[in-house]
Amino acid sequence: MIFSSQILAADTANNSLTSQQPVKRSLCVFDVVGANGDIFNMMKDYRLDVLQWGVDLQLKAYTDERVASDDFKTGQCDSVLMTGTRARAYNHFTGTLEALGAIPSYQELKLILNTLLSPRAAKLMVQDDYEVVGIMPAGGVYLFVRDRKNDNLSTMAGKRVATLDYDPASLEMVRQVGASVVSSSTTSFAGKFNNGSVDIAYAPAAAYKPLELYHGIKPNGGVINHVVSQLNLQMLIRKDLFPEGFGKKSRAHTLKQLDMAFEIILKADQEIEEEYWITPPLSSVHKSELLFRKVRTSLKDNGTYNPKALAFMKKVRCKVSPAAAECSQKSD
Structure with missing residues (x-):
């Protein structure tokens, strides 16, 4: 035992x-x-x-x-x-x-x-x-442009934009401004921007050095200092x-x-050199925000975006900036 x-x-x-x-x-x-x-x-x-x-x-x-x-x-x-x-x-x-x-x-x-x-x-x-x-x-996503003249949405009509083809929001935004979609992926967009196959790309600042995006913005381009998304x-x-x-x-x-x-x-x-940052006109910033809101509403209505998530983020925006015009409106 x-x-x-x-x-x-x-x-x-x-x-x-x-x-x-x-x-x-x-x-x-x-x-x-x-x-x-x-x-x-x-x-x-x-x-x-x-x-x-x-x-x-x-x-x-x-x-x-x-x-x-x-x-x-x-x-x-x-x-x-x-x-x-x-x-x-x-x-x-x-x-x-x-x-x-x-x-x-x-x-x-x-x-x-x-x-x-x-x-x-x-x-x-x-x-x-x-x-x-x-x-x-x-990081915030910025527009990288090969020509500094493209510092607002109205100048982007007809321009070629490296667009993530699996993202409905990106496709909708590019179409809304009248630009041309150039189907891209996270592995291909940088090469297309750097070699001139596209005029515009979007990425966070963290991609600037690893993907050598400075090749694409030199000598006449830059980075528009307005966050497209996070x-x-x-x-x-x-x-x-x-x-x-x-x-x-x-x-x-x-x-x-x-x-x-x-x-x-x-x-x-x-780490993006100061001379490459482009400050867009306030009128352009306002137009961009109206466009973003229009795209968000469209993608909420078709089921791409979650309405509760959009409402939550608007609540936070209005907590930070309670005087913003959208805070007295019903849109997300």
Whole structure:
């Protein structure tokens, strides 16, 4: 009996040890630079943190976001890090955060992310089998132009614009200003802009140096200093493959990293040389905002944008700028 008890005790200890071993799960990371990029390196640090939660993430870098999204969709990735526009296929609410003109500055973006990453917004993070377990800012999206004369929307008619063909908002905006859509992807738009195949491209400042966009704006171009949208990176998981409470812990962890993330994107904005920034006329800014609002309404009506997300972002805009004309109007 003593011998049997010793065997039972040993088996129990071994089972306990085994149950404490972290589960292996895959994380597919979109980074235009690949495994040497800042985003991928950031996720290496994240991987070390989540080991404490019982998950061993196996990281895989993707330079083509479409492939990363497809691999997640088909189950080849247990989790994925990608932009908000791609994430819209898995979470309609968070996938609307990149709506045109909906978040005009980092001030509004901070308020929005602090709210969405808090426990009170947990229900919004889950849709069907997927859960958003982190949202990080990736910087304001600006228009890069090869000719400084194209400093407002009225001068862009007939110009060729590198357009992400999977994004209805971009396609609608380009068509509204009478410009020509040149179908592009996150891997091809920079090359087309730099070699002159297109006149205009749009990207966050973080892409300026890695994608060598300075080749495209020299010698006569620049960057229009008016935010078109706020790019963000979202991490999604297949909820049933991760331990209970993983999403809550991950969002809390992301919330703690927000200040550092904003420092990084502000630094990226500052790395664009001052002489290349183009300040658009106030009349042009106003026209752009009206166009953005028109596109948002159109895409809300056709189901592309989530109405609750648009209303939430307007509420934040009006909290920051209560005197804005839109705050007395019903539009989103």
